[in-house]
Amino acid sequence: MFGTRQKEDVLSAGKVMNKLSRLYEKDRVIYPVKFKITLKENQNILLDAFYDTITASVQSDFVVQKAINKPLTADIIESQLKKCGATAFYFDSCEIDSDENISVPLSQLNQLRRDALDELKEKITARKPPVIYPIKRTFLKHIAGENKETYFCFNTVTQIPDNMDKNADIFLPLSTDIKTFERLIKSDYKIGAKIPRGIFGNAEKIKTKLNQLQALNVKKVIAPTLDAIVIAKKFDFEVIAGIGTNCFNTEALNFFESQRIEKVVLSFELTAHQINHLGGKIKRGIVAYGKLPLMLTRNCPVKNGSTCLDCRQNGYLTDRMDNRFSINCRNDCCEILNPFPLYVLDKTDDFKNIDFYLFEFTDENQTNCQKIIESYHEKAKPPEKNFTRGLYFRGVQ
Numbered sequence: 051m052f053g054t055r056q057k058e059d060v061l062s063a064g065k066v067m068n069k070l071s072r073l074y075e076k077d078r079v080i081y082p083v084k085f086k087i088t089l090k091e092n093q094n095i096l097l098d099a100f101y102d103t104i105t106a107s108v109q110s111d112f113v114v115q116k117a118i119n120k121p122l123t124a125d126i127i128e129s130q131l132k133k134c135g136a137t138a139f140y141f142d143s144c145e146i147d148s149d150e151n152i153s154v155p156l157s158q159l160n161q162l163r164r165d166a167l168d169e170l171k172e173k174i175t176a177r178k179p180p181v182i183y184p185i186k187r188t189f190l191k192h193i194a195g196e197n198k199e200t201y202f203c204f205n206t207v208t209q210i211p212d213n214m215d216k217n218a219d220i221f222l223p224l225s226t227d228i229k230t231f232e233r234l235i236k237s238d239y240k241i242g243a244k245i246p247r248g249i250f251g252n253a254e255k256i257k258t259k260l261n262q263l264q265a266l267n268v269k270k271v272i273a274p275t276l277d278a279i280v281i282a283k284k285f286d287f288e289v290i291a292g293i294g295t296n297c298f299n300t301e302a303l304n305f306f307e308s309q310r311i312e313k314v315v316l317s318f319e320l321t322a323h324q325i326n327h328l329g330g331k332i333k334r335g336i337v338a339y340g341k342l343p344l345m346l347t348r349n350c351p352v353k354n355g356s357t358c359l360d361c362r363q364n365g366y367l368t369d370r371m372d373n374r375f376s377i378n379c380r381n382d383c384c385e386i387l388n389p390f391p392l393y394v395l396d397k398t399d400d401f402k403n404i405d406f407y408l409f410e411f412t413d414e415n416q417t418n419c420q421k422i423i424e425s426y427h428e429k430a431k432p433p434e435k436n437f438t439r440g441l442y443f444r445g446v447q
Contacts, residue, residue, distance in 0.1 A: 082142035083170065085131045085163075089114050089122070089148040095158060099166040101139070104177065106169035110158050117153035124148070130159040137167055189300045189329025192403055199406035200426070201290070201335070203244055203272070204419070205378065207234070209411050211420035216240070221272055223380055228262050235266055242270035245278040247294050248346055248383030253281060260285050272315075279311065288312045293337060303330035315408055318342060318392065321445045326403040333405040338394050339422055340410025341376065341387040342440070350384045352377055364413075376413045387412055392440045393432040395425050400442075 081101050088096040095110040124146050132141040203221040204210055207230050210220065221242040222230070234241045243263055245256060256278075260271070264285050273279040274292030282289045291297060291306050291314040298317045306314050313333040316325060325336065352365035365377040373389040394400075398407065407426070411419050424430070 079134075079138060079140045081139045081170075081174070083134070083139045083167070084142045085144040085166070087127060087131070087144065087146055087148070087159075087162075089127075089146070089152055089154060091116055091149045091152055095154065095162060097162045097166050099170045101170055101174065104170060104173045106166050106173060108162055108165040108169060110162050112154065112158045114149070115153050117151050120153075121151045122148070122154050126156070127159065130156055131163055133160070133163065134167065138171065139167055187300075189304075190331070192328060192330055192334070194333075194403050194405045198398070198404065199335070200409065201242075201272075201406055202409045202411070202423070203340075204411050205413070209414060209416050209419045211416055211423065213420070214239075214423075219270065221270070224256060224259050224263075224271075225380055228259070228266075231263060231266055231268065235268070241268060242272065243268060244272040244292070245274060245282060246381035246383070247274045247278075247292075247343070247385065248348070248381055249275070249277055249281075250348065250382055252381055253277075256281055257284065260287070279309070283310070291315060293318060293342075297334070300329040303328060303332050303334060307332040313406065316404070319441050319446055322397075322400045322442050325401060325442075328403060335404050335406035335408055336394075336401060336442075337392055337410055337440075338398065338407035338426070339391060340408070341389070341391045341412050342410075343378075343385040344375070344388055345386040347384045347386065348382075350377065350379060351386070352384075378412055388438070390436050390438045393437040394439060394442060395422070396429050396431050397439075397442075398426075398429065 084100040086098040086100070091114050093114055095112060095114060097108050097110075099106045099108075127146055127148070128144055131144050134140055199219065201219045201221060202214075205223065207222060207226065214220070216238050217240065219240050219242060220234075221244045222234075224243045224245050226243075231241055231243075243260070245260075249256065260282065263271075264287070269288055270290060271282050271285075271287045272290045272292045273282045274294035276295060279289060279291060279295070289311050291311050293315050295302075295306075295314070296317045296319070297303060297306065297314045298320060303314060307330060311332065313335065316328075316334050316336050318337050325334075328334065350365070351367060363379060365379070367375040367377065367386065369375070375389050376387045378385040378387055409422065409426075411422070414422070425432075
């Protein structure tokens with residue numbers, strides 16, 4: 051990921067690149083072709099080539115003659131038809147209808163084969179794609195309650211406002227020190243945990259931590275990916291499927307319900323209109339505030355010019371517009387975040403079919419977190435700039 055490409059890197063990659071380039075220098079051989087050839091004395095040669103329901107028929111100007119010396123045999127005919135060469139076809143079988151003791155130049159057989167395969171290729175290319183009829187399914191309309199739940203995900207315990215409602219559902223990263231969980235639980239906070247998006251071989255470590263949290267009577271966990279869900283279901287938590295599952299339609303919601311998932315965070319690529327028309331019974335919610343992850347990396351991009359000791363979880367990248375992309379490091383991987391937070395706290399009335407709102411606090415300080423929570427209760431307008439509505443109102447373009 052770091053450094054510059056040196057001469058030895060180019061030389062060492064040469065053999066691999068040559069091998070890879072040979073993979074696409076010829077047509078990919080994917081079409082089995084069957085032949086039928088008719089060879090009758092004093093008649094033109096006829097050759098039919100078949101693939102699926104498509105037939106190509108060609109005829110030679112050459113007239114089949116009686117053999118003077120060596121007659122044409124079935125083995126010779128088949129060997130010539132097998133030579134499909136650098137085409138997308140491969141020989142499957144052939145049917146030979148031939149008189150005995152006849153003679154035909156091999157060049158005539160080769161030319162007929164080439165002509166037949168060319169015509170077959172043209173017909174395959176010209177065929178109309180199959181008509182796909184959409185499956186019409188009827189789903190029961192989801193009816194959400196009037197009172198929406200709110201879930202607050204904090205990156206660190208220091209972000210939690212001092213006046214935070216103790217009845218609010220608060221989630222901290224699973225990597226948070228177990229003593230911090232104990233302290234907050236003793237202070238009567240409703241604490242849950244958020245499993246990291248990148249597990250990368252740390253499944254056993256995650257199971258150990260979840261086991262400790264279960265012993266502390268933690269009730270809820272957010273599992274942002276399918277593999278995290280599998281791990282979380284081994285315990286007695288209320289599992290909330292996170293944004294990494296990219297739940298996009300009613301079929302997906304029904305699947306999560308069948309897997310005994312209690313709640314789902316919907317894909318932030320859905321529009322408000324699509325969200326309001328999703329069916330199914332399972333409770334669902336949206337990200338109402340937060341800097342959405344743009345990329346999950348195994349390697350930390352900040353390490354190119356700094357160290358973890360210097361960074362102290364404050365690393366970021368900048369683009370040519372001087373936008374600041376925060377780096378959120380967790381569990382041996384990094385999330386590169388959108389420089390502008392998603393903000394729909396003033397648009398909650400547009401989402402009539404959801405059951406909860408999710409707040410994703412990442413690099414905000416305690417004061418900013420408190421202001422955002424207050425903005426939700428007041429349905430305050432966002433700042434004049436440096437925020438995004440995401441795709442909720444414009445969709446994927």
